[in-house]
Amino acid sequence: MAAPVKAKVDGAAGAVQNLTIGKAINLALRSAMEADDKVIILGEDVGKLGGVFRITDGLQKDFGEQRVLDTPLAESGIIGTAVGLAVRGFRPVCEIQFEGFIFPGFDQIVSQVAKLHYRTQGRVKVPIVIRVPFGGGIGAVEHHSESPESLFAHVAGLKVVSCSNAVDAYWMTRQAIESDDPVLLFEPKRLYHSGNLRAEVDTTATPDPLHVSRVVRPGDAATLVAYGPSVKVCLDAATAAQEEGTSLEVIDLRTLSPLDLDPVFESVRRTGRLIAVSEAPSESSLTSEIAMRVQQECFYSLEAPVLRVTGFDTPYPPAKLEEDYLPDLDRVLHTVDRSLAW
Amino acid sequence: MSSPEQWTHPEPGAGPAATAAEPTPEQVIAGLRATTEGGAELTQLLTPEGERVASAQFDPYVSDVDDEALRNLYRDMVLVRRADRESNAMQRQGQLGIWVPLLGQEAAQIGSGRALRPSDMAFPSYREHGVAWTRGVDFRELIGIFRCSDHGGWDFKHHGFHPYTIVIGNQVLNATGYAMGQKFEGKVGDDNGEATIVYFGDGATSQGDVHEGFVWSAVYDAPVVFFCQNNQWAISEPTERQSRLPLYQRARGYGFPGIRVDGNDVLACLAVTRWALDECRHGNGPVLIEAFTYRMDAHTTTDDPTRYRLSDELEEWKLKDPIERVRAHLARGGGADQEFFEKIDAEADSFAAELRDFVFNMPDPPPERIFANVYAEPSPVLEAQRREYLSYLEGFAGSEH
Numbered sequence: 171m172a173a174p175v176k177a178k179v180d181g182a183a184g185a186v187q188n189l190t191i192g193k194a195i196n197l198a199l200r201s202a203m204e205a206d207d208k209v210i211i212l213g214e215d216v217g218k219l220g221g222v223f224r225i226t227d228g229l230q231k232d233f234g235e236q237r238v239l240d241t242p243l244a245e246s247g248i249i250g251t252a253v254g255l256a257v258r259g260f261r262p263v264c265e266i267q268f269e270g271f272i273f274p275g276f277d278q279i280v281s282q283v284a285k286l287h288y289r290t291q292g293r294v295k296v297p298i299v300i301r302v303p304f305g306g307g308i309g310a311v312e313h314h315s316e317s318p319e320s321l322f323a324h325v326a327g328l329k330v331v332s333c334s335n336a337v338d339a340y341w342m343t344r345q346a347i348e349s350d351d352p353v354l355l356f357e358p359k360r361l362y363h364s365g366n367l368r369a370e371v372d373t374t375a376t377p378d379p380l381h382v383s384r385v386v387r388p389g390d391a392a393t394l395v396a397y398g399p400s401v402k403v404c405l406d407a408a409t410a411a412q413e414e415g416t417s418l419e420v421i422d423l424r425t426l427s428p429l430d431l432d433p434v435f436e437s438v439r440r441t442g443r444l445i446a447v448s449e450a451p452s453e454s455s456l457t458s459e460i461a462m463r464v465q466q467e468c469f470y471s472l473e474a475p476v477l478r479v480t481g482f483d484t485p486y487p488p489a490k491l492e493e494d495y496l497p498d499l500d501r502v503l504h505t506v507d508r509s510l511a512w
Numbered sequence: 513m514s515s516p517e518q519w520t521h522p523e524p525g526a527g528p529a530a531t532a533a534e535p536t537p538e539q540v541i542a543g544l545r546a547t548t549e550g551g552a553e554l555t556q557l558l559t560p561e562g563e564r565v566a567s568a569q570f571d572p573y574v575s576d577v578d579d580e581a582l583r584n585l586y587r588d589m590v591l592v593r594r595a596d597r598e599s600n601a602m603q604r605q606g607q608l609g610i611w612v613p614l615l616g617q618e619a620a621q622i623g624s625g626r627a628l629r630p631s632d633m634a635f636p637s638y639r640e641h642g643v644a645w646t647r648g649v650d651f652r653e654l655i656g657i658f659r660c661s662d663h664g665g666w667d668f669k670h671h672g673f674h675p676y677t678i679v680i681g682n683q684v685l686n687a688t689g690y691a692m693g694q695k696f697e698g699k700v701g702d703d704n705g706e707a708t709i710v711y712f713g714d715g716a717t718s719q720g721d722v723h724e725g726f727v728w729s730a731v732y733d734a735p736v737v738f739f740c741q742n743n744q745w746a747i748s749e750p751t752e753r754q755s756r757l758p759l760y761q762r763a764r765g766y767g768f769p770g771i772r773v774d775g776n777d778v779l780a781c782l783a784v785t786r787w788a789l790d791e792c793r794h795g796n797g798p799v800l801i802e803a804f805t806y807r808m809d810a811h812t813t814t815d816d817p818t819r820y821r822l823s824d825e826l827e828e829w830k831l832k833d834p835i836e837r838v839r840a841h842l843a844r845g846g847g848a849d850q851e852f853f854e855k856i857d858a859e860a861d862s863f864a865a866e867l868r869d870f871v872f873n874m875p876d877p878p879p880e881r882i883f884a885n886v887y888a889e890p891s892p893v894l895e896a897q898r899r900e901y902l903s904y905l906e907g908f909a910g911s912e913h
Contacts, residue, residue: 210696236696242731247685247724254635254689257674260696262689274720281679282686290675291665292885327886350888428893 186372192362194336194371195225195301198343199263201373203233206261209347212239212248213265213301222267223303223362245275252298253282261297261347269304269356270313276321283352284327298352299343303359304332305399305449306481306496309489316486317450319356319398323427323459330426331380332356334401336369338424341377349380356426358399367402381425383433389419392443392509395434395460397423400447400497407502418506426456434460435467442473443509447497452480474512479505554804555784556774560832562840573783573790579847585626585778586838586848587856589618592642593835594860595651598867599658603813607871609660612639616776616808619834620741622646623781624803627789628672628709633694635674635687635710639741643711647673652870661877681719684710684738688725691736691792700735705793709737709785715746717762718754726766726798735792737785738763738800741775743807748820760802768798775805776834806832879905 189197202209211226217240220227230238241248245266252262266272272279279300286294306315323330329351333339339357346353361367378384386401387408394404401422408418419437423429438444444464446457461476479497487495557565557574577585596614603611614621621642628634628646636643644654649671656662657676664675674690677683687710699706716722717740729736742759744751751759763770769791773784781803788799806829810817842848883898 242724242727244724244727246721247688247728250682250685250721250724251689251692251728254686254691255693256689257668257686258690258693258697260693277679278682278685278721282677282682286675287888288884288886289663289665290668290885291662292888293665293668294675295888297888329887428891 185374186370188368189336189340189371190363190365190368191333191336191339191358192223192225194340194369195343195357196227196229197371197373198340198347199226199229200232202263202344202347203229203237206347207237208259209261209263210237210239210255211263211265212241212252212255214241214243214248214267216240216265221265223359225301225357225362226265245271245273246278249275249278249283249298249300253278253286253296256296256298257286257294261299263299263301263347265301267303268314268359269302269318270316272300272302272318275300279322279328279352279354280325284325287351288327295350296352297347297350299346299349300352300354301343302354302356303362304356305358305360306486306489306492307360307399309492311489312486315489315492317356317398317448317481319354319426320450320455322354323429323456327352328427329353329381330356331424332358332398332426333424334358334361334396334398334422335367337371338422340371340373342380342424345377345380353380356398361399361402381428381430383421383423383425383430385419385433385437386422387418387420389417390441391416391418392445392506393419393421393434393437393441394445394447394502394506395421395423396447397426397456398449400449403497403499403502404447407499407506410499411503411506416506416510423456429456429459429463431460431463431467434464438464438468439471442471443512444472444476445502445505445509446476446478447480447502448478449481449496451483452478453483455480474509477505477509554772554774555780556777557779557783558777558837558841560776560837562837562842562844564841567783570780570783570787573786574779577779577782579842579845582779582838582842583848583852585622585782586835586842587859588622588626588642588645589778589835589838590856590860591863592622592645593618594864595867596641598864599651599655600809600813602868602871603658608655608658608813611658611813612641613807613809613812614639614641616806616829616834617741617743618642619778620739620775620781620803620805623778624709624711624739624785624801627782627785629789630672631706632789633672633674633687633690633706633708635683635690635708636676637680637683637711637713637716638676638678639713640676640711644671644673647671649673651867655867655871656874659871659874661874662881681712681716681721681725684712684716684719684722684725685728686710688729688732688734688736691729691734691798692732694735695733695795700793700795703790703793705735705795707735707737707789707792709739709789711739711741713746714740714742714744714751714754714759715749716740717759726763726768726800729798730766730768733795733797735795736798737788737792738798739785740800740802741805742802743775743805744825745807745811745817745821747811747815748817750821758802760800763800766798768800770800770802772802772804775803776829776832776837778834778838805834 216226217230625643625646691708760770760772
C-alpha cells in the first residue's frame with residue numbers, strides 16, 4: 171500500500187485572491203486535491219450540486235466521481251466508509267450537510283474515528299476531516315442552526331477547530347486535511363457568502379499553526395473570547411465599545427480541541443476580566459471549560475468572575491425567536507458592563 | 513443450486529435463483545422462523561457424518577483440497593478450539609478479564625479465513641480468533657484484549673487483519689470503505705484482484721450500519737464479502753428476534769447475491785467464500801454469505817445461556833460438530849490415521865500450555881500507556897497530564913501502596 175503523498179502547504183494558485191469564507195474553503199479543497207490524489211471528498215449532494223452551500227462547487231467536474239463522491243443519504247455511511255478509506259491510505263474529507271444531521275454518524279465518530287489510533291497503539295492513522303456547517307441566524311427550520319461542537323471537543327482522540335474568516339477558512343482546511351489526526355471543522359454557515367467578510371487570501375503565505383488561538387483586536391479593559399460566527403459579534407461589540415471609550419480585547423479561539431488558552435491567560439492577566447461568547451447552550455460546554463481553566467490559571471488576576479454570553483439551555487428555538495437566542499452585540503455589551511461594574 | 517453465471521451481477525429484479533423451499537408470502541407474513549433450515553437451501557459439501565456431497569457449482573472451488581489440505585484444516589480447527597477452551601478456563605481462573613468463546617464456529621472461521629489471500633483484508637468483530645489464526649495473528653497477540661492489558665495492536669497491514677471492533681456493526685461500514693478504496697485504486701477486475709471480507713453476527717444484521725454497508729457496497733460495486741456467522745443467538749435473543757426472513761435472502765433487496773452455507777462444514781465455507789471473493793475480485797460487487805452455525809458456549813464468559821435456551825438445542829447441534837465431521841471423513845477415507853489425530857492432540861496440548869504460560873507471565877502495561885497514541889501528533893495537554901500523574905505516582909515510591 172503506497173503511503174499518501176504529503177501535500178506541502180504552499181498553496182495552489184500562488185496568487186492573492188479576494189474570497190468569501192465559502193470560496194476560500196472551496197479553493198482549499200481544490201488545492202489539497204491537486205497536491206495529493208489521496209484526498210477525496212464524500213458527502214450528500216457534494217458533486218453535481220456542489221453541496222447545498224456550494225462549497226464543493228466545480229470539484230466533481232474537475233476531479234471526477236471517484237474523487238468527489240455523491241454518497242447515499244446516510245451519515246453513518248459517510249463517516250464509516252471514510253474510516254475504511256483512511257485505513258486504506260486515503261485522506262477523506264466528509265461533508266455533513268448540517269450539524270443537526272451529524273448524529274447518525276456520531277457512533278462512528280466516537281467509537282472508531284476517535285479511538286482507532288489509540289486502540290492500535292498508533293498503527294492505524296485516521297486522517298479524516300469532517301466538515302460541519304454550524305450555527306444559527308439563517309432563519310431555518312429545526313436541526314439546521316445548532317452548535318454541537320462541545321460534544322466533540324469532549325471526545326479524546328478528536329481535534330476540533332472553527333474558522334471565523336476567509337484566511338483561516340483556507341488555511342485551516344488545508345491544515346486539517348494535512349493532519350494525521352481526525353479533525354472536525356466547524357464552519358460558520360451564516361458567514362459562508364458574507365460579502366463584507368471577503369478577505370485577501372494569499373496561498374503562498376506562511377500560516378499560523380492549526381491549533382493556536384489568536385488576539386484579533388487588542389484592548390485593555392476586558393477580554394472577549396469567541397470562535398466561529400461569534401467572533402464577528404465580539405469584534406462589532408468592541409467597535410461599539412470603543413466609541414464609548416472602552417477598549418476591549420478580542421481573542422479568536424480557532425481551536426476548540428485541543429484548546430490553546432495561553433493567549434487568553436496572558437490577556438486576562440492584563441485586563442482582569444473575561445467574557446466568553448458562544449451560540450451553544452452554556453451547560454457543560456466549551457465556555458464552561460474556558461471559565462474553569464481561567465480561574466485555575468489567573469486566580470489572582472481576576473477582577474470579576476468569568477462571565478459568558480451563550481445560547482440558552484434549550485433546544486434551538488423556532489427561527490422567529492433566534493434573534494433572542496443568539497448572542498448579539500447588545501447582550502455582549504450588557505455583559506461587559508456587568509463585568510466592569512464588579 | 514443455480515449456476516455460477518446466475519450469481520454474477522444480477523439484473524434488476526433478479527437475484528439468487530428461487531428455490532422450491534422458499535417461503536410463501538403467507539408464511540412470511542405469519543412470521544417465518546428465520547432459524548429453520550427447512551425454509552432455506554443450505555450449501556453443504558461435508559455432511560455431519562463426514563460424507564462428501566457433490567456440488568456442481570462449488571466443487572471446482574475446492575478441487576485442490578486433497579487429504580493433506582483437509583488434515584491442515586482439521587489441525588487449524590483443533591488448535592483454535594483448544595486455545596479457545598484454554599482461554600475460557602483462564603478467565604475462570606482470574607487470568608483474563610473476559611473471554612469471547614468461538615466454540616462451534618471453527619469451520620465458519622477457518623474455512624472462510626483460509627479462502628483469503630495475503631493481499632485481501634479481513635475486518636473482524638470480536639469473536640474471530642479463528643480467522644485471526646488463519647491470518648497469522650497469534651493468540652498471544654490477541655489475548656491482551658481479554659487480559660485487558662491492551663486494545664489489540666497487531667500489525668494489521670502485515671496480517672491483512674483489521675483490529676477487532678466491539679461496537680456491533682461498525683466494522684461493516686469500515687470494511688465497505690476499505691473495499692471502495694481497493695476499487696478506486698484499480699485493484700479489482702481479474703483473477704489477481706483484491707477483496708475485503710467482513711465478519712459480523714446475526715444480531716448485527718439489525719444495526720443501521722450493516723444496512724448502510726449493504727447500500728453503499730451495492731452502489732459502489734465494492735469488492736466486499738459480508739460474512740455473517742448466524743450462530744442463532746445474539747446473547748439471549750434468537751435470530752427470529754432479528755428477522756422474519758432467512759438472513760441471506762436480504763441480499764436480494766440490495767441487489768447482490770446472498771447464499772446460505774453450512775457454517776459447520778469447513779469445506780463448504782472454504783468453497784463458498786472462495787467463490788464470493790472471486791466475484792469481488794472480478795469487480796462484480798458484494799456478496800452476502802450467511803454461515804449457518806451455532807454458538808456452543810456463552811456469548812462471553814459473563815453470560816449464562818442456561819437462562820434462555822434449551823439443552824435440547826445444544827444436543828442437536830453437538831451432532832453437527834465441525835471438527836468431528838472432518839475427522840470422520842479423514843478416518844473413513846484413509847486420509848488420516850490414529851497416529852495423526854494423536855499427534856494433533858499433542859500439538860494442541862503444548863500449544864495451550866504455551867499460551868497459558870504466556871498469559872500467566874504477561875506484565876501489566878505501565879501507567880504511561882494511558883497517555884500514549886491518543887493522537888498521531890504531539891499533544892502538549894496530554895503530555896502535561898502524563899507528567900503530572902507520573903510525578904504524583906513518584907510520591908509513593910518506596911511505600912507499600
